[in-house]
Amino acid sequence: MTGILEGRVAIVTGAGRGLGREHALELARQGAKVVVNDLGTSGAGEGASSGPAEEVVAAIRAAGGEAVANGADVADFAAAEALVKQAIATFGALDVLVNNAGFVRDRMLVNTSEQEWDAVIRVHLKGHFAPLRHAAAYWRQEAKAGRPRAARVVNTSSGAGLQGSVGQGTYSAAKAGIAGLTLVAAAELAPYGVTVNAIAPSARTRMTEGPFAATMAAPDSGFDRAHPxxxxxxxxxxxxxxxxxxTGRVVEIEGGRICVEDGWRHGPVVERDERWAAADVGPVLRTLLAEAAPPEPPYGARS
Structure with missing residues (x-):
């Protein structure tokens, strides 16, 4: 296998199914050696199985590529460290980290339990932080030793994290946190030659079967825009x-459409050299809101 990633070593988390599976296959197709991480849970994050990761590894090897499986829970700090060490021990280095693992437990806010909140935040947000933390430590060490690597991190945010999504408050909060983490990591890791970006994908997976099932249906013919x-x-x-x-970018992608997100930017402003009186804030703020672009509709509500 040869391509734009020839000779590079990559970790893809949540790579047993859906988007992660497709990422692992494509990275291998482009010449990367891939550590296929997947805990093998259900769509709700329950249970565990080595089967999904092993199947992807087998597919990569059958096509002539190199891959190994890893069944770590990426939100477990020690397990994430072991994942990074496995890549280095197996293939001699680490160049790419694709953070993709996650699941959904959709609820309206008034119905969301503490346990559901904690589970989703843990897997998505901590599940991004932990592998990134250990990979970054390795890349910093390499740079300080005079062996800088052209390392890359690709995180997975969502339109739900950028515009919000009704019924997905917990998931939206986690994905917004990932976008923020991406900005910070891009700035902090730049001195070591590491870039950090995030994608906001829209595709047909287990996680989209509920909220957007109607719009994610495969067409009878032609280009399948929803294919992961x-x-x-x-x-x-x-x-x-x-x-x-x-680096430091969030890129939305759906089918053949690629869009660079603007994110939070400074808009209209009024400033005075004294404390505001509460009664004066309303008229000024209403003027600024009239000048500013209106918020985009919640994710999934576009016409």
Whole structure:
């Protein structure tokens, strides 16, 4: 296998099914050696099985690529460290981390339990932090030793985290946190030659079967915009050496559509050199709101 990732070593989390599976296959197709991480849980994050990760590894090897399986819970700090060490011990280095693992437990806010909140935040947000923390430590160590690597991190946010999604408050909060983490990591790791970006994908997976099932149905013919494989070429390019000048970005992708998100930017402003009186705030703020762009509709509510 040869391509834009020839000779690079990558970890893909949550790579047993859906988007992660397609990412692992595409990275291998482009020449990367891949650690296929998957805990093998249900769509609700329950149970465990080595089967999904092993199946992807078998598919990569059958196509002539190199891959190994890993069944770590990426939100477990020690297990995430072992995942990074496995990549280095097996393939001699680590160049790419694709954080993809996650699940959903959709609820309206008034019905969300503390346990559901904690579980989703843990897997998505801590599940991004823990592998990133250990990979970053390795890359910093390599840079300080005079062996800098053109390392790349691709995180997985969501339109739900950028515009909000009704019935997905916990998931939206986690995905918004991932976008924020991406910005911080991009700035902090830049001195070591590491880029950190995030994608906001829209595709047909186990996680989208509920909220957007109608819009995610496969067409009778023609281009299947909802196929998860459509997202993976973007991930592969962001993981490449060529993408070294792109960092701190969130890129939305659906089918053949790629959109660079603007994120939070300073808008209209009024400033005075004294404390505001509460009664004066309303008229000024209403003027600023009239000048500012209106919020986008919640994710999934676009016409």
């Amino acid at each position: 494989g459509n997202v993976s070429p973007l991930v592969a390019w962001l993981a490449s050496v060529e993408a070294g000048d792109v």
